[in-house]
Amino acid sequence: MSTQVQPLSGIKVLDFSTLLPGPMAGLLLAEAGAEVVKIERPGTGEELRSYEPKWGRDSVNFAMLNRGKKSLALDLKDRRQLEMLEPLLREADVIIEQFRPGVMERLGLGYKAVAALNPKIIYCSITGYGQTGPKAGAAGHDMNYIGDTGLLALSLGSPKRPTVPPVLAGDLAGGSYPAVVNILLALMQRDKTGEGSYLDIAMTDNLFMLMTWAQSSAAVTGQWPQSSVELFTGGSPRYQIYPTQDGRFVAAAPLEQKFWENFCRIIGLDERFHDDFKNPAPAIEAVRAIIAAKPSSEWRQAFYGEDCCCTVIATLEEALNDQHFASRGLFDHVLSNEDGEEIPATTVSIVPQFRSPAHEAKHAPTLGSHNDEFLNKQ
Numbered sequence: 001m002s003t004q005v006q007p008l009s010g011i012k013v014l015d016f017s018t019l020l021p022g023p024m025a026g027l028l029l030a031e032a033g034a035e036v037v038k039i040e041r042p043g044t045g046e047e048l049r050s051y052e053p054k055w056g057r058d059s060v061n062f063a064m065l066n067r068g069k070k071s072l073a074l075d076l077k078d079r080r081q082l083e084m085l086e087p088l089l090r091e092a093d094v095i096i097e098q099f100r101p102g103v104m105e106r107l108g109l110g111y112k113a114v115a116a117l118n119p120k121i122i123y124c125s126i127t128g129y130g131q132t133g134p135k136a137g138a139a140g141h142d143m144n145y146i147g148d149t150g151l152l153a154l155s156l157g158s159p160k161r162p163t164v165p166p167v168l169a170g171d172l173a174g175g176s177y178p179a180v181v182n183i184l185l186a187l188m189q190r191d192k193t194g195e196g197s198y199l200d201i202a203m204t205d206n207l208f209m210l211m212t213w214a215q216s217s218a219a220v221t222g223q224w225p226q227s228s229v230e231l232f233t234g235g236s237p238r239y240q241i242y243p244t245q246d247g248r249f250v251a252a253a254p255l256e257q258k259f260w261e262n263f264c265r266i267i268g269l270d271e272r273f274h275d276d277f278k279n280p281a282p283a284i285e286a287v288r289a290i291i292a293a294k295p296s297s298e299w300r301q302a303f304y305g306e307d308c309c310c311t312v313i314a315t316l317e318e319a320l321n322d323q324h325f326a327s328r329g330l331f332d333h334v335l336s337n338e339d340g341e342e343i344p345a346t347t348v349s350i351v352p353q354f355r356s357p358a359h360e361a362k363h364a365p366t367l368g369s370h371n372d373e374f375l376n377k378q
Contacts (some may be wrong), residue, residue: 004034
């Protein structure tokens with residue numbers, strides 16, 4: 001086992017969050033060496049424990065997101081149990097919470113109350129719409145957040161058959177990652193000033209960054225980008241998904257001219273369509289007809305080793321068995337459950353030198369399994 005000290009070794013995180021945004025943020029911190037303590041309701045724990053599919057006692061998704069953490073089961077509405085949390089509040093470095101604005105204050109656990117006990121606390125609140133503004137108290141989920149920010153409108157696909165995005169961009173790109181980035185910045189600032197800080201992470205705020213190209217274009221041209229019309233939404237033959245003869249798909253992204261010229265040569269595109277900027281629609285249809293005439297195996301072979309930015313779209317099963325990803329150790333970390341079963345753990349964005357050793361199985365905590373460890377200090 002490596003003796004290297006991880007970057008967040010010695011940092012204690014109290015995690016009051018549930019489902020995906022906060023728990024994923026906590027997982028990233030835990031993978032970098034932080035001690036993450038989940039505060040859960042007695043009896044049932046957080047909602048994700050009950051989700052399907054189950055793997056052992058709890059949901060496999062709960063196990064994936066909460067591996068390597070500790071669990072403290074407390075009824076936060078019970079004043080006596082809440083008081084038992086005070087020693088942890090005094091020694092914690094970071095708090096992550098995901099309730100609607102005002103809930104933690106009503107429980108007596110708002111930033112001001114905690115900072116009075118622990119002025120060095122980094123207190124991170126993750127919500128859909130932030131702590132202020134007309135929508136601050138609104139309920140929502142990922143699709144609402146990407147819908148309210150214009151991101152979903154740019155990725156609907158065909159108006160007759162709109163596509164539901166499989167990636168929870170609001171939760172992850174809008175919540176988890178900004179939370180971790182700002183927690184790390186706050187810890188660096190605390191090292192310099194000795195003071196803690198409050199972080200208002202609004203998932204909707206952070207989604208606009210994902211559409212920089214669209215905002216920039218609208219600001220200059222006065223034309224608002226649309227789904228299926230723009231370069232990055234399906235309006236160009238240079239950034240397009242083309243069906244193959246055998247029901248697979250080619251992801252074609254030969255954006256730069258040199259890649260486009262190589263692509264045209266490889267597929268044998270008629271020269272009439274090479275200048276695609278004049279009228280992209282006929283070029284799209286011409287390429288579509290060519291790609292549809294051959295099976296994916298032939299296109300995979302044709303594109304192999306060529307500089308044209310084109311690939312056959314992989315299934316998830318194929319991607320998880322891709323030797324490139326396996327060679328980089330993406331699936332070397334192991335998740336275990338209470339029955340001794342093991343499966344590959346979800347990959348995280350922590351580079352290997354900052355993580356715990358691969359092949360060292362981790363498991364999610366059973367509900368309240370660390371109550372004695374922390375409450376015996378009373």
